[in-house]
Amino acid sequence: MLNQQIILASRPDGWVTPENFSLIESELPSPGPGQVLIQNLWLSLDPYMRGRISEAKSYARGVNIGERMVGETVGQVIASNAPALKVGDTVLAAAGWQLFAAMDANAVTLIHTEAVSPSAYLGVLGMPGITAWTGLIDICQPRPGETVVVDAASGAVGSVVGQLAKLNGCRVIGIAGGPEKCRYVTQELGFDVCVDHRSTHFAKELAAAVPTGIDCLFENVGGAIFETLLTHMRVGSRIALCGMVSEFNREPHAYRTLRSILINRIRVQGFIMSDKRETWPGIRENLYALVTQGKLKFKESVTEGLANAPKAFVGLLKGENFGKQLIKLT
Template identity: 50%
Template sequence: MTPMNRRILLASRPQGAVAPDNFKIEQVPLAPLAEGQFRVRNHYLSVDPYMRGRMNDVKSYAEPLALGDVMTGGTVGEVVESKHGGFAVGDKVTGVFGWQDYGTSDGAGVRKIDDTLVPATAYLGVAGMPGVTAWYGLNKIIAPRAGQTVVVSAASGAVGSVVGQLAKLAGCRAVGIAGGAEKCRYVVEALGFDACVDYKAGNLYRDLKAATPNGVDGYFENVGGEVFDATLARMNPFGRIALCGMIAGYDGQPVPLKQPSIILTMRLLVQGFIVTEHLALWPEALGTLVALVAQKKLRYRESIVEGLERAPEALMGLLQGKNFGKQIVKIA
């Protein structure tokens, strides 16, 4: 009997917020492997904000998904069949196999992982793309120095949580911005940030000012909108801003800056970046991150939902800020 592969496709483009009818689930037979290929049974799927942008038919850093394409996404899993000399049955791997039970590859972009060092799911978060994103933006753009103040938005999320902890390890004052008292408690008490501002409390600028008495030297931006405006107003001269995401505008909402002149008057460096354009640095970053996790010097939290069919729900919740830590779907 031919094995079947469940997969979730992009059925329609969102008009505003992502909705369940933007997706379609189907089952298709698996094709036989060609020489030089191997097949992976995906165990876990990463759910990330960038997926929202790939659903739109607009010019961006990557081609949009076509209607009918399998939704994109990083996975970890196990090789279950192989005609490739470099990958054997039983190897644990991570790659971009998307929202489906199985992935087929010739090895390009696939890495073997050691889940005896850190749990497999960590390779989708703290020791994977989100962790490398945090490492790159902090070290290569913000370039923090001991004693400086680093602020990060979405501080309880997969990227923001790593930024703040790495900033603390660099000797900085780390201040997070997160949504809700529970998330802020976690950021301070579990992750070790010096302070966390609850943007939902209604006093964003005042609370941020109190948390950054010496201003802000480095800012890691994941959100945009009001959060970006409030932090801009606290930036010190020659501050550095790593622009990673603008999730406040991903559903088409306008996110204009209220005081863009601050960028000029404070002589700020504002640098957007896409971490997959810096693959040469990934081995260094991943080596550092895996070691820190293994040594329990880097903490993380995961939100895991079970079942491939719940991936759309997980993405919609992520875009609404319902996740706590790294959002993952358990497939197998």
């Protein structure tokens, strides 16, 4: 039996293409002392991966040409040299884009899948859900009755942000691309309004959705959308700066409305979840309770097969996914 991996073949110049990656085969890894051999079942694709394949300075070491792509997986232990984990256990690990991985037992997390699907630990119960909680609850600190806006609202992070805000008694405005995603955001997730950023009347429709301004902004997109949102912030408002995915594949946006931060005394905080690993278990417990109680919904976009991961990743960066983007490996 051979392992399969996806490696970075070349750095993208502008938009990422499937040709920037290569699929290779290698011998099945053998677990050493204190390690387990994992057969990966699910692979997570996330926007942060775009930064990892760039030469630009970032908050984490990038992927070099010829190296395996990074990413979180859910898998099953098929061999164990560690007392804490047994064959058959389901685990969460940063195993990267591959079918099998030998990893130290202390680098993986045992997960319980009796009440939730294993894939949920890569979305609502994983890094995206924990990111949503941290940015909204810890940074924005919304109060009942306030207006919360989140862009990329139908995605893995944004969908959780909006639902948590509703649970906290807020008026929630989502921004998403296309009528289908907007219908999902309002009808399924319970947002008060969703504004289609692809609409030719986006600026006018946004203004109508936030007549008294924005108290909390969870920013995922950056660029022209963020520029427009800055003009609607209220005095004393808060912004959790989570991502700027619209600027990954083009020159940085030249912002002209940053004066709003000054005149409205806006508190803006960027955050990276890898800085806060100690908070993950407690937040995951809170999210698990909400999911199992039916108070937190989630949607997944599933692509079959490791070989199709590059194409799915390109689609993710172009906003073609609906909900959490996953690769089903088996």
